[in-house]
Amino acid sequence: MTSASQPMHDYLAGPDADASLTVLNALPEAFFDASAASIHQILPGPTLIHLQGRRAEPVFVSTLLHGNEDTGLKAMQALLAKYQFQELPRSLSLFIGNVRAAAFGKRLLDGQPDYNRVWPGCDTSGLPEHSIMQRVTDDMRERGVWASIDIHNNTGLNPHYACVRQTGREFLHLAALFTRIVVYFERPLGVQTGAFSAMCPSVTVECGKPGNPASEAQAASFVEAVLHLDHFPEHPLPTSDIDLYHTVGTVKVQANASFTFGSEQADIRFPGEIDHMNFRTLPVGTVLGQLSGARIPLDVWDESGRKVTDRFFEARGSDLVLRRAVVPAMITLNAEVIRQDCFCYFMEHMERAD
Numbered sequence: 001m002t003s004a005s006q007p008m009h010d011y012l013a014g015p016d017a018d019a020s021l022t023v024l025n026a027l028p029e030a031f032f033d034a035s036a037a038s039i040h041q042i043l044p045g046p047t048l049i050h051l052q053g054r055r056a057e058p059v060f061v062s063t064l065l066h067g068n069e070d071t072g073l074k075a076m077q078a079l080l081a082k083y084q085f086q087e088l089p090r091s092l093s094l095f096i097g098n099v100r101a102a103a104f105g106k107r108l109l110d111g112q113p114d115y116n117r118v119w120p121g122c123d124t125s126g127l128p129e130h131s132i133m134q135r136v137t138d139d140m141r142e143r144g145v146w147a148s149i150d151i152h153n154n155t156g157l158n159p160h161y162a163c164v165r166q167t168g169r170e171f172l173h174l175a176a177l178f179t180r181i182v183v184y185f186e187r188p189l190g191v192q193t194g195a196f197s198a199m200c201p202s203v204t205v206e207c208g209k210p211g212n213p214a215s216e217a218q219a220a221s222f223v224e225a226v227l228h229l230d231h232f233p234e235h236p237l238p239t240s241d242i243d244l245y246h247t248v249g250t251v252k253v254q255a256n257a258s259f260t261f262g263s264e265q266a267d268i269r270f271p272g273e274i275d276h277m278n279f280r281t282l283p284v285g286t287v288l289g290q291l292s293g294a295r296i297p298l299d300v301w302d303e304s305g306r307k308v309t310d311r312f313f314e315a316r317g318s319d320l321v322l323r324r325a326v327v328p329a330m331i332t333l334n335a336e337v338i339r340q341d342c343f344c345y346f347m348e349h350m351e352r353a354d
Helices: 071-082 099-103 128-142 169-176 192-196 213-228 335-340
Strands: 022-024 047-051 053-063 088-096 147-152 161-164 181-184 202-206 243-253 259-261 268-270 287-291 298-301 313-316 319-322 327-329 344-349
Touching: 053 071, 053 213, 071 088, 071 147, 071 213, 088 128, 088 213, 128 192, 147 192, 147 213, 161 169, 169 181, 169 202, 192 202, 243 327
Parallel strands: 022 047, 053 088, 053 147, 147 202, 161 181, 181 243, 259 268
Antiparallel strands: 047 088, 161 202, 243 298, 243 344, 268 287, 287 319, 313 319, 327 344
């Protein structure tokens, strides 16, 4: 696999720093030695790299859509190092997203949109980042993209799991190559997996917290397995092979509300180890926190974008209590991520139509 040099860039300043897409047909020479924090020194911004393989229809892989989630970058460095001097089994297009936020170890920087909320399928067409993602999507459509993988980390205690926007045969077979835990979701809008699901089997893989070499190895092995496939199985995936969930609500802390984990006073106090509840079935009556008043400072939004807080929560004295059994995912103790994105998602087990 050949390499191409790329000039150094001072990419950390300037109001138009995110306004363009770089497209390469080979890896920069310094790619394998770059960290998430330093990759802005070899890539000028969002970058799409096309690498040729034996089978022409490419697998698309996106990484660093959130700058503090580097497992995808490390996985692709390890995988592509194996093929540095041999042909890939299938063409691969690698998209490296928010390199400016990655330089600071942040999900996103002040003034930036979330790079995984600006893909086709949402009303962000006025943003330059949306134009970039539209161009990436159009390019991959023209190339006949065969499968799509978006690699992420999260900040709470979660098992490795996969997320899909469709539950068709090929989507579930793709997801099951990574894990048996699969989540079907309709929101948020503007995500990469949603944009590509109209073109090919697509999946988001959640690889736990960053910094785990085992997670990086699992992600690399998953992408390599997909590159080696020539087709997806014709038969439906056996029901026993996956645990399928459906997202039913997104939980957000209200912007004007204070929150804490532990004993400090706030509008809502969550237990210090509440992220241990992820992917556990919580029965009706479970206490999720302590309120300082009668108001519940949380909003829950369903998959149609309607606020449905009263379906899930009630106040019993100072206790915040579940009115409905749920399985939470991505509960996090990271206050910045909670403000930028959400507190968690609520899920239920889902039966497959097939």
